[in-house]
Amino acid sequence: MSPPATLAVLDAAYRTHVGAGTRYALLDFPDHANVGDSAIWLGECALLEAITGRRPVYVSTWHDLDIDALATAEAEVVFLHGGGNLGDIWPHHQRFRETVLARVRDRPVVQLPQSIHFRDPGEAARFVALADAHPDFTLYVRDATSLAFAADRLAAPVRLVPDSAIALGAQPRGPAEAPLLMLLRSDDERRDHGAPPPAGARVVDWLDDAPDLPAGDDIAARDAQARHRVARGLALIAQGAVLVTDRLHGAILADLLALPHVVLDNDYGKIAAYRATWPAATPNAAAATMAEAVAAVARLAAG
Structure with missing residues (x-):
């Protein structure tokens, strides 16, 4: 955290x-x-x-x-x-x-x-x-x-x-459901990481709202919508025992969950720039390619 x-x-x-x-x-x-x-x-x-x-x-x-x-x-x-x-x-x-x-x-x-x-x-x-x-x-x-x-x-x-x-502070995390979860961008900031995700990795993004998102446009409704979305994101990335992500807030929320993670970058270096300025406390690694990320996952999983 x-x-x-x-x-x-x-x-x-x-x-x-x-x-x-x-x-x-x-x-x-x-x-x-x-x-x-x-x-x-x-x-x-x-x-x-x-x-x-x-x-x-x-x-x-x-x-x-x-x-x-x-x-x-x-x-x-x-x-x-x-x-x-x-x-x-x-x-x-x-x-x-x-x-x-x-x-x-x-x-x-x-x-x-x-x-x-x-x-x-x-x-x-x-x-x-x-x-x-x-x-x-x-x-x-x-x-x-x-x-x-x-x-x-x-x-x-x-x-x-x-x-x-x-x-938001430290967040609770239950048992993982998968050895490796990859939260990878599917929008205009995505970049080519040199190879597809490895077989067996659970690959997701978080750009789709759940059907039960609260409705409304007043302040209370907006707060409820934001809480709903963050709860969905926390639950999503907590599925993995280790996370690989090219989303900055995938990495920040992983830090708040005390979830080991490997960071790839977006298309203009936003995540590396942030991490160089504000290092994470949770065990983590940076990777320039998917191959480097997979190798870093093995090191983190080995403790």
């Missing part, structure tokens, strides 16, 4: 912006099945509620922001959900972020910990211009690579902190 000192860094960053009783908004709820984003959301909510003693006064997804309702809610600080979508791989989230920066200018806007990756320099320049034009914007990043990118370009404050999902 993540060391207490790491969580203290994250907690101190949040306390820079809110205290007891502060009214705040939390925007860009992850209205999709990817478990990692829901884990981040629940970590953000846990920290903010612990510090302020209250729930957010306004929540939105990327597609249902109501500027008038946000103003009526009288949030003193506007937080943008963290994750790995600051850049041009997931353009709807980036455009939403830029809309908030352009339209919410009468109060602080805080981007919670993100990884940054732009393929188009013009898109990067667009974001930098909007960020620096905002009168009170703070950017948190979760790896040293993103820090170097932002610090070289932005005049706005940029700070390095870990991913907010670590605020």
